[in-house]
Structures are given as C-alpha cells and as structure tokens.
Amino acid sequence: MSENSNNEGSVLGSKSFTAVAINCAAKAGEWITSKLGNYTKLDLKYSSHDLVTEVDKGSERLIRNLIGTHFPHHAFLGEEGVEPGPEASAQALANVSDAEYLWIVDPIDGTTNFVHGFPFFCVSIALAYKGEVIVGVVYDPIKDELFVAEKGKGAYVHGRRMEVSSESKLRDSLIATGLPADHTYALPVNLKGVQAIAPQVRNLRIAGSAALHMAYVAAGRLSGFWEIGLNSWDMAAGYLLIKESGGTVTDTRGETYHLGVRNVAATNGYLHEELLQALEQTEACD
Secondary structure (H helix, E strand, C coil), rough: CCCCCCCCCCCCEEEEEHHHHHHHHHHHHHHHHHHHCCCEEEEEECCCCCCCEEEHHHHHHHHHHHHHCCCCCCCCHHHHHHHCCHHHHHHHHCCCCCCEEEEEEEEEEHHHHHHHHHCEEEEEEEEECEEEEEEEEEEEECCCCEEEEECEEEECCCCCCCCCCCCHHHHHHHEECCCCCCCHHHHHHHHHHHHHHHHHCCCCCCCCCHHHHHHHHHHCCCEEEEECCCCCCHHHHHHHHHHHHEEEEEEECCCCCCCCCCCEECCCCCCHHHHHHHHHHCCCCC
C-alpha cells in the first residue's frame, strides 16, 4: 500500500509501506540480536517488572529514522517515546489521533525476555491510516520469522498464507495470556482470568510478548490470547495479522477493536464467545 495513490499495488519513491515496515523490522531485529547478552544499562519504567534497555531505545531510534527517510510527514508513536503508565499511553495516542498516517512501533516487545536471554521477543510495526491498521509486521529475530499482513491481502509467515486454528471449544484450546507490569490494577484482574481460564482449556501459555502471542494466534499455533492493560504498540500489528488470518480481535467485553483498546481478546473466532463469557463470569475482563 502506498501514499497518495488510488492503486494499492503501486509504490511511492519505489518503496511501499509494507516493504518499508519489513525493512525496518529486519534491520532492528539484526541490531537487537547483536546486543543479546551485551546490553550495558537496565532501567525500570512503570515498575520493577517493566524494563527498558538502551537496546530498546536504539531499536526505536533506528526504526523512526528509517521511516522518516521514506515518509517524513507521517506521525510516529513508539513505546520508548512515551512516559510509563496507562495515563501517559492514552495521552500519547490522543496526541496523534488526528494523524492521517500513523506508525505504531514496539521496538522490543518482550524486553524482560531479552534481558534474561529467554528467546521470545520481537519487533512490532504497524501503520494506521485514519485510525485503521493497514499494515502489520511482527519479526522474531531469534527464529528469523517474519509475520506480515496487509489490509485485504491476507497474512503471511515464511511467505506462506496464515490461517487461524480450528478448535471450537475452550477444552480443546491452547490459550496465552500475560502478567502485566501494572501490579495495582491489571495484574490482579489478569490473574482472575488465569484462575478462570486455566481449568477450562487444554493448557495455558505465558511467554512474555503480546505481539508474538498474537502472531501465533494468526499462525494457528495458539487458539487465543487475552491480556489486561496493554498498549496500542503491543497489539496493533498483531490485530491485523489475526484479522487477515480469519480470526477475531475485540476488547474483553466483546466491543470492536480500535487503537485505544487496552484489554484485548484475540482468538481463532470459533471460541471467542466462550472465552469472553469465561472472563466475564469471574469479572476478569476489565
């Protein structure tokens, strides 16, 4: 998809939106893996469980500069440019809500995993046009897996079209969630959900990267995912991956996904209502 064109297949300055997103993710991934086990400074953000390194900041700077080279007039929303905490995240999104084109970037989703050398983290890059996500890229540099989606054109990994899984019941499903950094509100609610969902599913996974979990839902490796207290950069790319793979993404109340959603439920679609009901019954949806 390209700017200032009615033909979605054409390009602007020989670079399409998707090609730029892929290039940024690949270059950032290369930078991140070169720093694995070799970062020098570790800072706390929102809590002792919310970490940031100079690698996160360097990755975001690299992506911002590359995007700016191709699309200097586009808006940019990156995790490391926003103060910690839900209020600051909401304000940062509001500040760019009028942008025609908005790039939404998590330079390392799964920083805690990166810090510990646990190989489950990714680069997440999305592009929204007038508030609607039109490109989503999630790149896992450890496995060299690139998940790519364009609005209306499907989602792919390893160049192959992705489809969500076919499980229709929670009891047959593999569901993922997270352990939020916000220990005053989001974590207790999410733990209620864990307590409600764990006995009803085949098994539960908590691997520490919302964007990668959502990519796995799109690829059919997970039946579903939910988490309380996320930000737009955690899930904008993953939303489009799942949508273009035939799945369903809403908030945990079942309302339509938009960039301001913080409590997300994402599934293959077949068991979406059952997951939402299980969360609602234990007041684990918000």
